[in-house]
Amino acid sequence: MRNIDLPPYAPMLIESTRAIGYSLEAAIADIIDNSITAKAKNISLRFLPYSDPYIAIIDDGIGMDEDKLTESMRYGCADPNGIRESNDMGRYGLGLKTASLSQCRSLTVVTKCNNTLFGRQWDLEHIKATGQWSLLALDEDEMLQLPLIEELNAHESGTLVLWRNLDKIFAGEINVEDAMTEKMDMASKHLSLVFHRFLAGGDAEQKISLIMNGDIIKGFDPFFTTKSRPAMDEERIDIPQFNSSVGVYPFVLPHPSKMTKDEIEKYGGKDGLRSLQGFYVYRNKRLLIWGTWFRLTRMDEFSKLARVRIDIPNSLDALWTLDVKKSTAMPPEIVKTRLKQIIKKIVDNSKRTYTFRGKKETRDDITHVWNVMETREGVxxxxxxxxxxxxxxxxxxxxxxxxxxxxxxxxxxxxxxxxxxxxxxxxxxxxxxxxxxxxxxxxxxxxxxxxxxxxxxxxxxxxxxxxxxxxxxxxxxxxxxxxxxxxxxxxxx
Ligand SMILES: Nc1ncnc2c1ncn2[C@@H]1O[C@H](COP(=O)(O)OP(=O)(O)O)[C@@H](O)[C@H]1O
Ligand SMILES: [Mg+2]
Structure with a gap:
């Protein structure tokens, strides 16, 4: 046998990875993950929908030195099976590139470290022209002409991720300005949910501030913790092989008659409370998936008030088969079996909240106006x-x-x-x-x-x-x- 070195052809591979299936909001969330991992406390999301449109994420994290920046621009810059710090939100060494270029054709990263700016750029037209993995290094003048560079420069250290030539966002749109504003509005709602445990107003445990074009994005706590009641104490499912554990914390939302119309709309979204029941899986406190029971029980009308927080650490990524976009993950059998037992208790609890009045009428010693009787034919x-x-x-x-x-x-x-x-x-x-x-x-x-x-x-x-x-x-x-x-x-x- 002889060895043939066969590297991928850059223009085509990059073009294909663009179709990995990121939504705009999932792509932005992946960039914000990087900022949180870099210990940023202030993250600014900016967009310009006209003239030369862009989307930018600026953080005040630790930044990168020049070599680190170059290496970070590489597709597959980290070992997907490597052990990561427990607060690291990354996994495959791809997100910065794949998330960004799923939305735009030009990705520029400028980082400030030790009072010096370093800039690198993947530009799909340039790659097409050279036919190579040709990364561009920006000189100082070029960096200083970039939009929002002064916002980055105002920080001691930090990173600016700039997306330009936003072909995916504008594809098929007639009024591009409105389309972008609308999409960013939706993205803002998504971010307020997925990062609610970091954002003020959303039960923040690890505080960051996230601002979009000057407006604060407040956290949205899907458990309505101030009014819900826990269905049982927090429970931990041990995974001995990985020396790790998964946290399970079920909530039951208040009965809809105890919620205002606005609250029902807020916590039920456009599809209603019923569609949002289920597990809410957090990886390092960042929401990955929600509104599913993983087929362990039905999305029932009576269980619709049950929402279960599941906390997984990044050391269990392989077990949960986390995908690159961080938008799917399935519980392993060992967790599923335990969840199945817990779920019954939780769903029963939601049902009780829901049918409380009915049951009470037949079983307590109160004289009711209406009697409810379970008969052979029905209620x-x-x-x-x-x-x-x-x-x-x-x-x-x-x-x-x-x-x-x-x-x-x-x-x-x-x-x-x-x-x-x-x-x-x-x-x-x-x-x-x-x-x-x-x-x-x-x-x-x-x-x-x-x-x-x-x-x-x-x-x-x-x-x-x-x-x-x-x-x-x-x-x-x-x-x-x-x-x-x-x-x-x-x-x-
Ligand atoms: N905002 C940032 N601040 C500092 N470092 C960053 C930032 N964004 C990305 N990086 C560096 O780039 C690397 C690659 O990022 P990415 O492609 O998203 O892969 P992953 O997050 O899986 O490691 C990260 O591991 C990190 O070291
Ligand atoms: Mg990442």
Whole structure:
């Protein structure tokens, strides 16, 4: 056998790697990963949608010396199987190049280190012309003419990643300016989610500031931590072969009736709460994938409030088969098996939040307006024939009115708009009810009937005890107690 040295043909290989499938937002996130790894605290994302459009990411990280910069521009500059620092967000030694050139035809990286600027550029036209892996080194004058160079220069150290000749972003667009602004707007939303554990306002644990064209990108915490409740304590799944572990932390969002319309929209996005249930997998605190149960359970209506945070360290990349774009990763069997057990608990918990009212009605000792009964044929909703107000009413009306009342109640029961309501809930419409004050006024006006029947203090205490177990009085029992007893005090005077 003899050896033939067969390096890839640069213009074609680069052109092919452009089609690796990065979205604009995933590409930007990959560049921001590099800034975070370089210990940047301030990251500025800038874009210009007209004249000579560009997208730039400027950070105040540690920067690179000249050799490091050159090496970093190489496709495959790091061993994909190497052990990385635990806070390193990289893996394949590709992102800087593949993410950037998936969006543009000219990538310039300028870095400031020890008060000196170094610049390198991959330009696809130049590579096409030379037919070689021809990296360009910028001289000082060329660097100083680059857009945003002064923003980089204002930092002690840092790096500017500049994308120009943005062919992918403008492909097929009519109004390029609007198209870019819209896409960057979407990217900003994506970044506020995937980096929420770094960004202020999003439950930041490791703070960075991210600013897009002067506007702060605030973190968006998908767990609504301030209002959700944890479904169970944080759990760790040990992976002994890798001397490592995975963290699992489930949350149950508040019941939609406890959320405002804006909150439902905010936490449900354009496809609704249901589509965003599931695992949220973080690698080094950066969100990789979300809104999936990895087929371990169904994306069920009743589990839609469950969101489970999973934390994986970068030492488990191979096990999770992390892809180059950092947009897919699958749990290994050892984790899946454990997740399957945990999932049941979590989903049951979400279901409970969701069906709380229904279950409570059939099982607790409260007298409800509606009774819910699980029958062989299905669930039956019935008006409670023993409801106290109905009893009182029956005492004071004649038989003819009683018959009419029964018929009326029956038609309410049998014409309850179940299908419509189910549809509205499914579509996360807010079901409007009278506010508490209006409800309380109605309750107050009903109290008279009970009070009139009371002859002494004992009767009143009995009334209170009965109302404390009767819907909707039980929700206002302290205020009701005051009214019922206060009235008695008056009598005694
Ligand atoms: N903003 C930056 N600041 C400092 N160093 C950087 C920056 N971006 C990239 N680098 C260096 O370039 C290398 C290559 O980056 P990249 O191609 O994204 O691969 P990876 O992140 O997988 O290592 C990084 O390992 C890092 O050393
Ligand atoms: Mg990287």
């Amino acid at each position: 039956r909703y019935e008006l409670n024939g023993d409801y106290p107000l109905l009893d009182k009413l029956s005492e004071i009306i004649d038989d003819e009115a009683k018959k009419l009342l029964d018929d009326y109640l029956y038609s309410i029961e049998s014409n309850f708009p179940v299908n419509r309501m189910q549809n509205d809930i499914y579509n996360e419409k807010k079901i409007v009810k009278d506010n508490n004050d209006a409800q309380f006024n109605n309750i107050k006006s009903q109290l008279g009937i009970f009070i009139d029947a009371a002859e002494n203090r004992k009767d009143r205490e009995q009334i209170i005890s009965m109302l404390s177990k009767t819907e909707p009085f039980c929700d206002y029992i302290d205020r009701i107690k005051e009214i019922v007893m206060e009235d008695e005090d008056d009598e005694e005077v």
